[in-house]
Amino acid sequence: MMYKTIDKKMLFSYLEEIKDPEVPVLSIIDLGIVRDIVLHDDEVEVFITPTYSGCPAMDMIATEIRVELATLGFKKVIITQTISPPWTTDWMSDEGKRKLKAYGIAAPDKRFVIPADGVECPLCNSTDTKLMSAFSSTACKSLYQCNDCKEPFDYFKCH
Amino acid sequence: MDNSLINYTLHLADTTLILSQRNSEWCGHGPILEQDIAITNISLDLLGQSRNFYQYAAQLINFSKHSEAKVSPSGGDLEGASEDSLAYLRTEREFKNLLLVELQNGDWGQTVLRQFFFSQFQYLLFEQLQQSKDEQLAAIAAKAIKETTYHVRWSSEWVIRLGDGTDESHQRMLHAIDELWRYTGELFEAAEYETAMGIDLAAIKQKWTEKVIAVFDEATLPVPENSFMQLGGKKGVHTEQLGYILTELQYMQRTYPNSNW
Structure with a gap:
């Protein structure tokens, strides 16, 4: 049974394989969604926290965690959702921020806690950019346009 | 067990559900894509x-019904009430939402004005609720207030943009104030369960009024003098309009009980 040789640290790396279905370049570990893992023999409990209250990806993420852990041989998988302390982009890894930019999404930037003009364009690095809307294609992003390369892009909001 | 906590939680749930349902009617009909x-x-x-x-x-x-029932840590194996049964299978008189949120959308101006009145209130309420002795309500409020901050900013900007915009947009905002103002009194009229929960609505009212005056001034809109206020939603006495929303919202579960995605 594979699960017998697995410790908590290894489990976190297995869960790296699970991506956010709405930002598929980020793993749920990069995002800081997995808060803790508790192992008892062939049982495992995973504590996850939603990014936004209404994040529709949470059910899918929970299902994928179940599948991943069942594949590793765990007999019982419990997913517990916690909301306190509330999720924050401070929990996003540096690796996650790098991957976001490479994917074309500007990473959370402390200088823009309130979205405003000037967030660095992830495509051409210009800071001559314009906030189009504080809301975008998912709850976690704002919509921008770059005045230099003219491309629209998303900014992952500080939260 | 005293039912105040249950009733208060349902009031918060119903209010956010109904406003969500109303706003979602704009999906595909917003003035511009953004x-x-x-x-x-x-x-x-x-x-x-x-x-x-x-x-x-x-x-x-x-x-409260089965005090010895097993409560699973995930909340998944509970018998009886569920989030779905509470949203889909209660009747008009059982809903405790604010009247303000059940009103028809009207035009864009009326929709953003309602959001402004509500979000300003919700922000101040969540500030208080974060300190609640009830840990779960405090946790939900602490999480949600980050989202509400955006709603306050967005709706305030729109009230200013339309109020201080063209003659047409200004007239429409005056009309929206006429339609909605009389439903704002209920925000601050405590139901029994709110008093029992120790919510200080008088403190919220004072801050809310200051915020509204500040934004209306910038929007060149008049703040109405105190006038007659319509009450009832918190106690389950609603306008005619709630029935229509529930009919649409609950249709599937009532027609095909226990249907699932």
């Missing part, structure tokens, strides 16, 4: 908050 996305994002935030409140209410209800 604003269509904005209003539906707000709708989604409210739905998420509503689910948190309903899940908690269901837990409380089931616990």
Whole structure:
């Protein structure tokens, strides 16, 4: 049974394989969604926290965690959702921020806690950019346009 | 067990659900694409908050009915009430939402003005609720207030843009104030369960009024003098309009009971 040789640290790396279905370049570990893992023999409990209250990806993420852990041989998988302390982009890894930019999404930037003009364009690095809307294609992003390369892009909001 | 906590949680759940449902009617009909996305994002935030409140209410209800029942850590194996049964199978008179949120959308100006009145209130309420002795309500509020901050900013900007915009937009905002003002008194009229929960609505009213005056001044809009205020929603006495929303919202579950995605 594979699960017998697995410790908590290894489990976190297995869960790296699970991506956010709405930002598929980020793993749920990069995002800081997995808060803790508790192992008892062939049982495992995973504590996850939603990014936004209404994040529709949470059910899918929970299902994928179940599948991943069942594949590793765990007999019982419990997913517990916690909301306190509330999720924050401070929990996003540096690796996650790098991957976001490479994917074309500007990473959370402390200088823009309130979205405003000037967030660095992830495509051409210009800071001559314009906030189009504080809301975008998912709850976690704002919509921008770059005045230099003219491309629209998303900014992952500080939260 | 005293039912105040259950009733108060249902009041918060119903209010956010109904406003979410109303705003979602704009999906595909917003004035421009970015604003269509904005209003539906707000709708989604409210739905998420509503689910948190309903899940908690269901837990409380089931616990009070079967105090020895097993409560699973995930909340998944509870018998009886669920977030779905509370949203889909209660009748008009059982809904405790604010009247303000059940009103028809009207035009864009009326929709953004309602969001402004509500979000300003919700922000101040969540500030207080974060300090609640009830840990779960405090946690939901602490999470949701980050979202509400965006709703306050967005709706304030729109009230200013339309109030201080063209003659047409200004007239429409005056009309929206006429339609909505009389439903704002209910925000601050405490129901028994709010008093029992120790919510200080008088403190919220004072701050809310200051915020509204500041934004209306910038929007060149008049703040109405105190006038007659319509009450009832918190006690389950609603306008005619709630029945129509519930009919649409609950249709599937009532026609095909226990249907699932």
